[in-house]
């Protein structure tokens with residue numbers, strides 16, 4: 489489903505707030521985006537011909553709508569897409585190429601400056617597409633882009649991510665296409681890192697039909713129904729990038745990062761620019777949700793996993809709740825260990841039984857309160873590789889950050905293979 493059809497369906501469900509007065513892409517717009525929470529905000533008054541949308545990925549229910557499924561089925565649906573990718577069709581005429589601008593002027597786009605402390609205005613919902621020749625696949629991933637002038641950005645490439653590996657292993661400019669306003673299927677897939685050399689857009693097409701089109705200046709393929717595509721090259725010139733508010737809501741530091749030069753803009757006739765609030769619900773949902781199926785798969789290797797939730801309170805990156813169907817005394821502990829294999833940046837995991845709603849933190853805390861003995865059910869691993877986003881981790885320049893990790897087994901304790909001696913003592917009475 490293309491983004492504008494999704495917006496229309498969301499409007500029918502009263503999920504969209506409209507702003508009809510003109511708003512410049514600055515802190516005034518940011519304030520409205522912040523206040524909207526996880527609602528979709530549609531700035532319908534055109535700025536240089538662009539309307540602006542924010543929050544389209546801010547809630548799980550938006551993805552459920554786009555994929556035509558129930559919200560609670562999302563994790564299983566993503567697991568299925570990862571197991572059964574689908575090759576998207578390539579079309580020759582595409583909405584994202586209705587207008588071609590060879591005279592590039594990035595200052596004409598409503599690229600938002602989010603705080604006075606930022607290094608500049610940032611594209612925050614741009615999917616960077618590159619050919620990964622070493623793996624023989626087309627790679628798609630979100631990368632923030634700080635506008636430098638009319639034709640150039642600084643791009644943040646985290647070391648170890650595929651776009652970074654492609655760039656670091658080449659001495660030449662790397663052709664890149666940056667897609668803005670892509671269908672939700674493509675956005676979610678670009679936030680995933682499918683194993684085994686599967687291109688992200690094959691996952692996208694398994695989630696919902698996502699046709700591709702060839703770029704005009706390269707053989708890169710992009711979602712045909714995107715709103716805007718910036719065609720260009722990642723160069724080897726380095727400039728200061730940052731500061732920038734990151735996922736945890738804290739400022740990321742200034743680093744030397746590559747310059748991207750844009751050669752051409754292709755877009756729809758009446759384009760909608762997607763602005764994503766850094767550290768807001770849209771950023772958090774897009775970061776956290778794609779790690780749920782990988783945790784699910786890792787836990788499922790050691791016991792039966794029922795659901796996974798990367799919680800917003802844990803910055804949608806560092807905390808997970810894992811729900812299992814316990815069959816052996818040590819399943820809770822094994823599930824906790826496995827969760828960290830499924831998401832390398834995970835810091836704390838809580839494992840619950842099937843009678844606990846993993847999406848309700850009150851219930852999860854109740855399980856911790858009534859089923860956990862700290863000296864028995866908490867496992868701590870010291871000095872583990874960590875997310876660079878955790879300010880409390882040990883950060884040594886040039887090295888991977890280090891952290892302690894913790895799993896909490898909040899499942900009902902079993903005495904032996906037969907189960908708990910007094911299961912009734914652990915059941916929660918629920919009034920009808």
Ligand SMILES: Cc1cc2nc3c(=O)[nH]c(=O)nc-3n(C[C@H](O)[C@H](O)[C@H](O)COP(=O)(O)O)c2cc1C
Nearest residue numbers: 629630631632644645646649650679680681774775
């Ligand atoms: C909204 C958003 C912004 C992101 N910004 C960046 C970024 O600036 N740099 C980066 O390296 N990763 C960023 N990421 C994370 C990557 O896009 C993500 O980890 C992706 O799965 C990497 O995939 P790959 O290594 O398989 O290409 C961002 C993710 C989201 C959802």
